[in-house]
Every structure is written in C-alpha cells, then in structure tokens.
Amino acid sequence: xxxxxxxxxxxxxxxxxxxxxxxxxxxxxxxxxxxxxxxxxxxxxxxxxxxxxxxxxxxxxxxxxxxxxxxxxxxxxxxxxxxxxxxxxxxxxxxxxxxxxxxxxxxxxxxxxxxxxxxxxxxxxxxxxxxxxxxxxxxxxxxxxxxxxxxxxxxxxxxxxxxxxxxxxxxxxxxxxxxxxxxxxxxxxxxxxxxxxxxxxxxxxxxxxxxxxxxxxxxxxxxxxxxxxxxxxxxxxxxxxxxxxxxx
Amino acid sequence: xxxxxxxxxxxxxxxxxxxxxxxxxxxxxxxxxxxxxxxxxxxxxxxxxxxxxxxxxxxxxxxxxxxxxxxxxxxxxxxxxxxxxxxxxxxxxxxxxxxxxxxxxxxxxxxxxxxxxxxxxxxxxxxxxxxxxxxxxxxxxxxxxxxxxxxxxxxxxxxxxxxxxxxxxxxxxxxxxxxxxxxxxxxxxxxxxxxxxxxxxxxxxxxxxxxxxxxxxxxxxxxxxxxxxxxxxxxxxxxxxxxxxxxxxxxxxxxxxxxxxxxxxxxxxxxxxxxxxxxxxxxxxxxxxxxxxxxxxxxxxxxxxxxxxxxxxxxxxxxxxxxxxxxxxxxxxxxxxxxxxxxxxxxxxxxxxxxxxxxxxxxxxxxxxxxxxxxxxxxxxxxxxxxxxxxxxxxxxxxxxxxxxxxxxxxxxxxxxxxxxxxxxxxxxxxxxxxxxxxxxxxxxxxxxxxxxxxxxxxxxxxxxxxxxxxxxxxxxxxxxxxxxxxxxxxxxxxxxxxxxxxxxxxxxxxxxxxxxxxxxxxxxxxxxxxxxxxxxxxxxxxxxxxxxxxxxxxxx
Numbered sequence: 001x002x003x004x005x006x007x008x009x010x011x012x013x014x015x016x017x018x019x020x021x022x023x024x025x026x027x028x029x030x031x032x033x034x035x036x037x038x039x040x041x042x043x044x045x046x047x048x049x050x051x052x053x054x055x056x057x058x059x060x061x062x063x064x065x066x067x068x069x070x071x072x073x074x075x076x077x078x079x080x081x082x083x084x085x086x087x088x089x090x091x092x093x094x095x096x097x098x099x100x101x102x103x104x105x106x107x108x109x110x111x112x113x114x115x116x117x118x119x120x121x122x123x124x125x126x127x128x129x130x131x132x133x134x135x136x137x138x139x140x141x142x143x144x145x146x147x148x149x150x151x152x153x154x155x156x157x158x159x160x161x162x163x164x165x166x167x168x169x170x171x172x173x174x175x176x177x178x179x180x181x182x183x184x185x186x187x188x189x190x191x192x193x194x195x196x197x198x199x200x201x202x203x204x205x206x207x208x209x210x211x212x213x214x215x216x217x218x219x220x221x222x223x224x225x226x227x228x229x230x231x232x233x234x235x236x237x238x239x240x241x242x243x244x245x246x247x248x
Numbered sequence: 249x250x251x252x253x254x255x256x257x258x259x260x261x262x263x264x265x266x267x268x269x270x271x272x273x274x275x276x277x278x279x280x281x282x283x284x285x286x287x288x289x290x291x292x293x294x295x296x297x298x299x300x301x302x303x304x305x306x307x308x309x310x311x312x313x314x315x316x317x318x319x320x321x322x323x324x325x326x327x328x329x330x331x332x333x334x335x336x337x338x339x340x341x342x343x344x345x346x347x348x349x350x351x352x353x354x355x356x357x358x359x360x361x362x363x364x365x366x367x368x369x370x371x372x373x374x375x376x377x378x379x380x381x382x383x384x385x386x387x388x389x390x391x392x393x394x395x396x397x398x399x400x401x402x403x404x405x406x407x408x409x410x411x412x413x414x415x416x417x418x419x420x421x422x423x424x425x426x427x428x429x430x431x432x433x434x435x436x437x438x439x440x441x442x443x444x445x446x447x448x449x450x451x452x453x454x455x456x457x458x459x460x461x462x463x464x465x466x467x468x469x470x471x472x473x474x475x476x477x478x479x480x481x482x483x484x485x486x487x488x489x490x491x492x493x494x495x496x497x498x499x500x501x502x503x504x505x506x507x508x509x510x511x512x513x514x515x516x517x518x519x520x521x522x523x524x525x526x527x528x529x530x531x532x533x534x535x536x537x538x539x540x541x542x543x544x545x546x547x548x549x550x551x552x553x554x555x556x557x558x559x560x561x562x563x564x565x566x567x568x569x570x571x572x573x574x575x576x577x578x579x580x581x582x583x584x585x586x587x588x589x590x591x592x593x594x595x596x597x598x599x600x601x602x603x604x605x606x607x608x609x610x611x612x613x614x615x616x617x618x619x620x621x622x623x624x625x626x627x628x629x630x631x632x633x634x635x636x637x638x639x640x641x642x643x644x645x646x647x648x649x650x651x652x653x654x655x656x657x658x659x660x661x662x663x664x665x666x667x668x669x670x671x672x673x674x675x676x677x678x679x680x681x682x683x684x685x686x687x688x689x690x691x692x693x694x695x696x697x698x699x700x701x702x703x704x705x706x707x708x709x710x711x712x713x714x715x716x717x718x719x720x721x722x723x724x725x726x727x728x729x730x731x732x733x734x735x736x737x738x739x740x741x742x743x744x745x746x747x748x749x750x751x752x753x754x755x756x757x758x759x760x761x762x763x764x765x766x767x768x769x770x771x772x773x774x775x776x777x778x779x780x781x782x783x784x785x786x787x788x789x790x791x792x793x794x795x796x797x798x799x800x801x802x803x804x805x
Binding site: 070071073074077078136137139140215216217218219220221222223224 | 426447541760762
C-alpha cells in the first residue's frame with residue numbers, strides 16, 4: 001500500500017494531516033499505557049489515558065465524516081452512535097478504577113484485590129475495550145455487505161496503510177490495557193520489567209481472545225448494538241458501584 | 249386420487265367455458281389449457297381467471313407469429329396450483345401496429361414480462377408507462393431482436409453512456425446509496441439505488457439486465473432440440489440442471505414422449521442434489537453477509553461433499569449436462585448408489601450440527617427475525633415463488649402442485665412459515681435441505697431398472713407446452729412452441745424474475761444494514777434473470793452496454 005500513489009479524497013487536503021495524526025495518537029496511547037504500567041506516575045495517569053483515548057477516537061471518526069462518499073458518511077455516523085455509548089463506558093470504567101484504587105496512577109491498580117465489584121469492573125473494561133477494537137459484532141462502521149468498507153472506502157494507498165496501522169496499534173493498546181487490568185491484582189510486588197513483560201505477553205493472548213470472539217459472533221446493527229451495550233454497561237456499572245458501596 | 253384430480257380438472261375447464269363464453273378453450277394435454285380470446289377481452293379474462301378461478305400469473309410470453317397467422321401473439325400463463333393446471337390465455341396483436349391492453353395493474357407479475365415483450369418483440373401495451381427495460385439506449389429504435397425477421401447474428405453499433413437512475417432526494421437528510429452494479433454484497437452485476445434517510449430505506453430503484461445473453465434467440469435460430477439442453481443448463485451457474493430438465497420436459501410434453509421411469513428418478517435425484525448444494529451455498533452467503541464467516545466456511549466445506557458427489561454421478565461438479573429429450577445420457581451404478589447414501593448420511597448430521605450453532609448466534613437470529621417482511625397478501629399480489637412464497641405462508645411448490653419427474657413416487661413435506669421475514673425464508677431453506685436428503689434416500693431405495701432414454705424422438709410442429717420445475721429459488725417455467733428441428737418460440741422464466749419486484753415491499757422502510765440480507769433472502773440469481781449480452785463471436789470480446797434511461801422502477805403506479 002505504501003508503494004502506491006497518494007489519492008486525496010475530493011476537497012479534503014487536510015486528510016494528509018489527520019491520518020498521520022491518528023497513527024501518532026495511537027502510538028502515543030500505547031506508549032503512555034506502557035509508561036503507566038511501568039509506574040511513571042507523573043505524566044501517565046489514568047486521566048491522561050482517558051483523554052488520549054477520546055482524542056484518538058475523535059480523529060478516527062472525523063476522517064470518514066469529512067468524505068462526501070455516502071458509505072463513508074453512513075459509516076462514520078454509525079461509529080459516532082456506537083461511540084456515544086462506548087466512550088462513556090470507557091471513561092466511567094477508568095474513572096471507577098481510579099476511584100476504587102483511590103489513585104490516578106495506572107500501576108496502583110495492582111494494589112486491588114479480585115473483589116466482586118472489581119471483577120464486574122474488569123468485565124466492563126473488557127467489553128468496552130473490545131468495542132473499541134472495531135471487531136465483529138461492532139464493525140458496523142465498515143460493514144462490507146452494505147457499506148463496502150464504509151469509513152475506509154475513500155482511503156487508498158499510503159493513507160489507507162497509515163489508517164490501518166493506526167487501527168492495529170489501537171487494538172494492541174486496548175489489549176494491553178485490558179490485560180493489565182485483568183491481571184493487576186496478581187502482579188502486586190513484581191518488579192517493573194516482569195510486570196511489563198507479563199502485560200505485553202498477556203496482551204497477545206487478549207488479542208487472540210478478541211479474534212476468537214469475533215469468529216463466533218456475527219455483525220450487529222446500528223440500532224441494536226448501542227442499545228444492547230447501554231443496557232449491559234449500565235447494569236455492570238450500577239451493580240459494581242453498589243457492591244463497592246456494600247464493601248464487596 | 250388421480251381420477252378425482254382429472255374429474256376436478258374437467259369441472260374446472262367446463263366452468264372456464266361457461267365463464268368465458270367468448271373464448272375458445274382448447275385442452276392441450278393433461279396439464280395445459282389454451283384459452284384464445286380477442287384483445288378487447290384480455291383485461292376482463294385476466295380478472296376472471298385470477299379472481300374467480302384463483303389462478304396466479306406464472307409468466308407471459310410474446311411470440312412473432314406473422315409467418316403463421318399474420319399477427320403477434322401474447323401468451324399469459326396462469327397456474328391453478330391446487331389443480332396443477334396451466335391456463336394459457338392467448339391473444340393476438342396486429343402485425344403492423346401491435347398494441348395490447350396492459351394487465352400490469354391487475355396482475356403485478358405481468359409488469360416485467362410486458363416490458364420485455366415491448367423491448368424485444370415491439371408489442372406496445374396501452375394504459376401503462378413503457379420504457380427500455382433490457383436493451384441498451386443505443387439500440388436502434390424499431391429493431392426488435394426476438395422478431396423472426398431479425399436475423400442472427402446481428403451486430404448493431406453500440407456506445408457506452410452514463411446512466412441516470414430515477415430517484416431524486418426530497419429532503420436534505422436523505423442520501424442516495426448505490427448498491428451495485430458491482431458490490432461486495434451482490435455476487436452478480438445488478439444495481440439497486442437506495443434512498444436512505446438516517447439508516448432507513450425510504451425509496452429504491454432496481455436496474456437489471458446487465459448481462460443479457462440472448463439465449464432464447466440463439467435457441468430459436470441456431471440450435472436443434474437436442475443441443476438446447478446444453479444451452480439451458482448454462483442459463484444458471486447454480487441451478488442449471490433444473491433449466492435443462494424444464495426444457496426437456498416441455499419438449500417431451502409437446503411431443504407426447506413417455507420418458508423412461510429410471511431417467512425420471514435420476515433427474516429427480518440430481519435436481520435434489522442441486523437444491524442441496526444451492527441451499528448450502530445460500531445459507532453460507534447469509535452467514536457471510538451477517539459477518540459470521542465461520543458459519544460460511546463450514547457450510548461451504550460440507551457443500552463440497554455434495555459437489556464431489558455430483559461429479560461422481562454425472563462427471564461434472566456443476567454442469568451435469570446429462571439431460572436430453574426423452575431421458576438422460578448417463579446412468580447411476582450400484583456402487584454410486586451406496587456412496588450417495590453414505591455421503592448424505594454424513595451430510596445430514598454435519599448440516600444439523602452447523603445449523604444448531606448458527607441459530608445459536610444471537611446476532612444472526614436478531615438480524616433475520618422481523619426484517620425484510622413480505623406479508624402473505626403482498627406475496628400473492630406479486631405471485632412470488634419458491635422459499636420466498638413459502639416463507640410468506642403460501643404453500644406453493646411445483647413438485648407437489650404440478651408433479652413432474654419422480655416426485656409423485658416420494659413423500660415429503662413442504663415447509664411453510666407465515667412470518668414472511670428473512671428468518672422464515674432462512675428456515676424454509678434449512679428444512680428443504682433436510683427434505684431433499686430424505687427425497688434422495690427414498691428415490692435411491694426405489695430406483696427402478698430399465699432404459700434411461702428412448703431411442704427415437706420426433707417433435708411435431710406448432711405444439712404449445714408449458715413445463716415447470718421447482719428450482720432451489722422457486723418455480724422455473726419454460727414455455728415452448730415447437731418448430732421445425734428447433735423451438736419456434738422458447739421462453740424461460742426464472743424464479744428470480746418473479747421474486748425481484750417483491751423486494752420493493754421487503755426493502756421499504758427497513759434499516760439500510762438489512763438491505764443486503766433482504767436482497768439475498770430471495771436468493772437472487774441474476775444470470776437466470778438476464779439472458780442477453782453483446783458478444784462478438786469472432787473475437788469473443790464482450791461489450792457491456794449501459795443504459796442512459798431510468799431502469800426498471802420497482803414501484804407500481
């Protein structure tokens with residue numbers, strides 16, 4: 001793809017900035033998650049990761065919205081509909097994480113135990129992060145049968161290459177965050193190198209798990225996915241908070 | 249039972265004679281009745297046949313009969329499913345100024361065949377809008393390829409032009425979404441233009457016939473009776489055998505040929521094998537469209553067993569090419585019978601376990617249930633056929649209604665669902681796979697001995713016959729008027745031709761995401777429906793012509 005010519009969709013020259021920016025943002029997100037796991041407390045707080053995720057997703061959805069192609073527009077609108085629910089869940093789940101551990105530092109969640117409230121929170125994070133990866137059943141923004149790749153349709157050559165690499169890096173970042181959240185209570189007391197190594201290796205397992213989930217499920221629809229997710233997220237958040245309130 | 253059916257048919261024909269005193273009613277054979285009427289009585293006759301005699305329009309065919317009786321003829325083939333009787337209403341149109349009253353407002357199923365008769369035969373229909381339907385815009389005015397005075401091969405100057413389809417946006421919020429002519433969800437070139445508001449489809453236009461091949465013309469001027477089964481088989485890449493069977497049966501009926509019993513059985517076995525592989529393919533495609541590629545791969549994996557089986561039985565995975573007038577050209581030996589039984593037994597188990605997994609995927613059921621609904625009343629109005637009809641509560645199946653080949657000798661159920669949605673059509677096909685396996689098992693158990701083909705065939709001229717088969721996609725009709733050495737007129741009506749117009753009902757006001765699955769739910773076969781493309785026989789080069797006029801608007805009125 002990188003050997004092909006650059007084709008800019010009609011009247012959107014600044015796509016040349018947005019697509020590389022998306023790649024840079026996903027790289028930064030991954031970098032900051034790793035730094036967070038390593039315990040760089042000053043610059044890599046949970047709040048910072050939340051902001052990075054919001055920015056990354058914002059740029060991700062802005063790119064296709066600017067294209068005049070109907071498939072692209074319909075795809076981006078679907079992504080926005082999904083984001084409205086999922087981004088809130090991501091923010092709330094990471095905020096709850098900070099609240100439970102009473103710290104904004106990512107590495108501090110190793111201090112938590114597998115309490116019922118934390119297990120529900122892990123479940124919430126796992127689902128929200130999975131949705132972020134844009135895999136089936138949540139790949140509605142680029143649903144091939146009706147949208148012929150939707151949000152990707154106007155991109156080709158190096159631009160498409162950068163965009164796809166951005167997506168792959170984002171998937172890795174969320175897998176890493178998921179794996180660390182999942183294993184954090186087990187990693188308490190380990191040295192930094194070991195914590196990072198275990199998180200990186202287990203993130204590969206999470207990636208494989210995501211792939212397996214995508215294989216056994218079918219594509220959802222824009223009116224089904226957000227409502228179903230909303231109900232699941234709301235249920236998990238409420239029950240988790242209640243359990244925490246009860247000291248569990 | 250058979251005597252009762254004959255008695256009922258007699259009563260029916262007597263009633264027909266009483267209700268249509270102006271018509272000449274001729275009994276052609278045990279299944280076809282010809283009703284000749286003047287053009288002025290056409291609409292009245294159609295209303296009577298349709299409403300009082302509960303017949304559905306199967307298709308219509310225009311014929312250039314100027315050589316025989318100095319006029320054009322239009323044949324409207326109605327079917328009474330409960331009696332298994334075809335009512336062929338024939339009316340004549342003037343040779344100089346062929347105009348007939350349109351019946352498309354009475355019978356929706358006549359819409360396309362009237363346009364086809366206008367395009368290819370030059371018969372005009374009063375009281376309706378006529379437009380280029382099949383031929384490209386650059387085709388010369390007044391040149392009607394199916395007329396007998398138009399020689400074959402004929403080369404006309406063609407040009408490639410842009411196309412403007414009929415839809416216009418009424419509001420800012422509406423978006424025109426093209427689906428085709430080349431699109432991941434469509435495996436053949438067809439064009440649907442969807443007008444979308446938010447995520448809902450509020451209007452649509454269909455433009456087809458991108459790959460018309462002129463099959464009817466070739467058969468009428470170039471090939472012989474015995475060569476045409478090969479051509480008929482190539483109408484479709486999935487269900488070709490059903491076409492060659494329907495053609496052979498039509499000629500056999502016209503020539504009053506008694507096909508050997510063993511040949512009838514083998515034809516039925518292969519027709520069911522064709523249905524199984526077609527349905528497995530379709531269910532796999534549904535899984536793919538819904539993003540469940542694991543199901544798609546497993547279904548196509550087990551389908552491969554059926555393809556190998558077909559190859560062992562016929563020498564070919566798909567183009568079986570064993571049909572001929574008066575029988576078949578390849579027998580099945582005992583070893584093969586055992587192999588078929590073993591393969592089907594394995595297939596049945598695997599199929600059921602895969603279907604159990606597929607139907608346990610929540611998204612599959614959610615996206616099929618309640619989507620693409622075709623109510624029973626609309627299904628009747630459009631006279632839809634096959635799993636589309638059976639999914640909307642219509643118990644229509646040619647194998648039961650107009651029994652042919654060896655279907656009289658086996659017992660099987662016709663799965664019918666009343667919901668009319670995509671899930672209903674899905675379940676109909678799942679059930680049909682099971683039924684087809686059971687049918688083949690019964691046929692193999694009863695397979696009689698004897699010859700597989702009669703030695704001498706003689707086809708008299710000027711005989712009309714209609715034959716239908718139940719293709720995987722539904723009723724497949726072949727109408728024939730015999731000629732010297734080849735058919736004088738051969739008309740093919742594939743099931744998709746009958747089902748596509750009903751998409752207008754199924755797609756309106758549904759989510760855009762459901763459009764591909766709803767289109768796929770009729771299991772469209774566009775190569776069956778299209779029958780002409782411009783091919784330079786010397787160079788083999790194909791030219792695809794693009795129309796500049798509005799195409800076949802699905803909506804009526």
